[in-house]
Amino acid sequence: MNNILNIWRKELMDSLRDRKALTQALLTPLIIGVFYAVMNPLLSASIGERARAPITIPTQGIEHAGAAFTAVLEQFDITLEPYDGDLSALVASGEAGAGLIIPPGFAENIDGEQQTGLMLLTNATSGGLFGGGFAGGERLDLAISAFNAQTSANRVSERELDPALLTPISLEVENLATDEQRAGVFASFTLPLLLIIVVFIGGLFIAIDVTAGEKERGTLEALLVTPATDNQILIGKVLAVFTLSVVPFILTLVAFWAGNNLLPESVSQGARLPLSVILVALITGVPLSLFMGIILMVISVRTKTFKDAQSAASSLNLAGLVPAFAAAFVQPQNVLAYLIPFYGPAALVSQTAISGGVFPADALIASIAGSLIAAAVAFVVLRQRFDREKLLFAA
């Protein structure tokens, strides 16, 4: 145990004195965490804000609209704005998310109880990923439905019939999404990715430094001739890697939660991520850090130089990100799926975020167990690769 502690303490001291490593291990995840923390409520709020904001639609043939139609649109905060140029070109260029064409005789046809139509041009790419294209499609649908219902009711009333005849089913829609769930929509995608990125970045430098770095410096041989056993050497190094990857990870989550909760109400619009989402990310991320650290050591233990190890390890980040991406789109069908390393924790965090902080306990246990089992298997592989003779000949 003393030898393990000795190695752990030395590796920590050594790494903490390396400004480059410290920046990479602590500052980078912290910046990412704060960035996501601020972006999460802002984007969640902007989604809600967009849904409520007034809509202005450039329109051709506005003179054909008629007072009754524009009055109903105004009730839904939709304003038609006259546009004389090439409306198709305007929308196609993305400058406007939508354009409306009202044909001649539109109001007259309605008054004359003739069927008429409208042409809505839209561009879903307008405004980029978070611009939302034409966000008012659903509201325009509702406004036109309301206008149709109102016009039909007037026509039926004029014929002394009950307007209720036209609406055998009356549908009332109420959006019950809480502020927490609204906050979780963006976090359900970003937080799992953040989880993987931070545990990777946090452990990368030190995992390479204690393996390939030791070899490159020429200090490995001196360590191997001490009375420390191979297991003690490896466990001491694994613990050091784990410590230096889990600390920035915890700091990042604290920064994420603080950023989320310290934004003024006027900016966040009440979209705050529940603490339980952060706690689930923390509890699943800690064993994942252990697994990631050991895997990084498995990759770098036989490489000759720090640079070689860095190249070899960089692909691991992608290998972790793919299941995290998948978790945003494919939810586990049963609890065993949470055992899959990277995917299980990512899916659980995503699910917890989207449900406003509620998570299944068995899924939490499975995702922790999955990472721990994977870490144990990875350690066995690491132990096999830590062959004195091969290490020295590789050097």
Add this chain to the structure above:
Amino acid sequence: MIEVHNLQKHYKDVRAVDGVSFTCRDGQITGLLGPNGAGKTTTLRMIAGLIRPQQGTVTIDGKDILREPEAARAALGVQGDMSGVYPRLTPREQFRYYGRFYGLRGRALEDRVNTVIHELQMEDIADRRAEGFSRGQRQKIVLGRALVHNPRTILLDEPTNGLDVMSVRETREMIRRFRDQGRSVLFSTHYMDEAERLCDVIAIIVRGKIVAQGTPAELIAQTGKANLEDAFVALAGGRDGLLRSQDAA
């Protein structure tokens, strides 16, 4: 004391070490000499427990390196050929780190660290981070960490290689002091004059085999040459023998 018996190491068809046997007694400096690729470093690495022999035994102060590896390594101080140091740690911190592996703690550890710093005349650099140290200064750290636990048996692989004149003199003086303290020193060198001046016993290894053992005077007498360098060349099979040895490596 180091006892090496019938040590063998093969890499596919290459017999890197082929039945090497010798003994390094306490209070003696034993030199292991041989041309490049003769099997010196492989032999030293097997003695230090870094490489597993296919056959043969190594005991350090009676402890078998294969059966009791930790105990055998604890009895040995090794300065290997890869003389790297931790650039972000001071020499004192590096000595403490290695000292703890040998069970040294607290006052005992600090005393030993201070003794090593004093013996190696490192007081002026003991608390400076090793980044930017000269080769000689780094070599002192390497030597210091091999000695921090005060081992009775010391293994030095080319300890004066690349050092300046003053450092070479200091190192040779220190090796003599180890012998005078009754320790057993096994060291390898390429410098024949150094071996002749320092060694009580020399073992010459050529193509994985010990071809001669004895005091410098005995080896010179055995070959009828004027000095150890000529004796070494003769025992190694002359110029052709040296070249064959290097080709085999």
